[in-house]
Amino acid sequence: MSTSASRLAAALIACVAALSVVLRVWIVVSGVMAGGRSFLDGLVLVFSYFTIQTNAIVAVVAAACALPGRPDGFLARPQTLAAVTVYIVIVGVIYAVLLAGLRQLTGLAVIVDIGLHRVVPVLFTLYWLAFAPKGRLTWRDPLVWLIFPALYVVYSLIYGAxxxxxxxxxxxxxxxxxxxxxxxxxxxxxxFYILGLAIVTLDRIWARKSLSGA
Incomplete structure (x- = not known):
């Protein structure tokens, strides 16, 4: 986690995720204000999307992993990295299966959409595979990871109502x-839960292979 390669990869992911979020915020807020609604209304709207929340989390976590120093803080913990991997993979999968093509985007919005739903999910998954410490996850972790998406479900229903x-x-x-x-x-x-179990399974297989290889 503390190698130069891992920090460079994390910095790249942080930049891509943060830039994608900032540009999407600008696009949505500008459109909302052009329709006569307030800046705050646009900000609440854009950050009510699970995609934006998750990409923002990716940016923060990746930025923390890119910093030199102690790699054992909460944001760099194996459980945190695995949880964020689950969240961003689901973002990409749901977009590909259920949402792609529902809206006609043009110009910069197309590039931002690709960044949020395709590039960041792939990059962070590869980061987890290559650099996250393996062998430290438990079978209870996927249940803990459900807290964030479950709270989002409640929030989205209240927001919609x-x-x-x-x-x-x-x-x-x-x-x-x-x-x-x-x-x-x-x-x-x-x-989310099944993918979490798959992540833990892969984590344990990877750890056993590393030990046997040593």
């Missing part, structure tokens, strides 16, 4: 109704 803006089609309560929207949320949370 208060603003009548439902951010994702699979969570659109007026169209789907609460039973189906909650069912979709349950399936997505199950995907």
């Amino acid at each position: 208060l603003t009548s803006r439902y951010l994702y089609p699979f969570a659109n309560v007026p169209v789907l109704g609460y039973p189906r929207a909650l069912g979709n949320a349950g399936l997505i949370l199950l995907a």
Whole structure:
């Protein structure tokens, strides 16, 4: 975690994620204000998306890993890196399977969209594979990692009820109704959990191979 290569890779990811988030914030807030709504309304809207929240977390975690010094802080812990890997992979998968092509984007928005949904997920996953310490995860960790997406589900439903803006089609309560929207949320949370278990499995296999190779 403290090698020059890992810090350089983390710095690159932090820059890509942060730039993608900043540009998306600028695009969304500018559009909201052009429609007569406030800057704060636009800011709340853009940061209500799980994609933006997760990419912002990636930027912060990667920036922490890029700094020289002690690599054992919370942001650089193996559990934190694995959790963020799960979150950003789900961002990429849900986009590819359910969301790609639903909106017609042009110009800079296309590049930003690719950065948020494709480039950052791939880069951070590769970072976890190459540089995260292995063999320290437990089978309980995937349950802990569910806290963030579960809280997001609650937040998104409250946000939608208060603003009548439902951010994702699979969570659109007026169209789907609460039973189906909650069912979709349950399936997505199950995907988070299954991917978490897969990460722990891979972590343990990787650690055993490293020990046998030594």
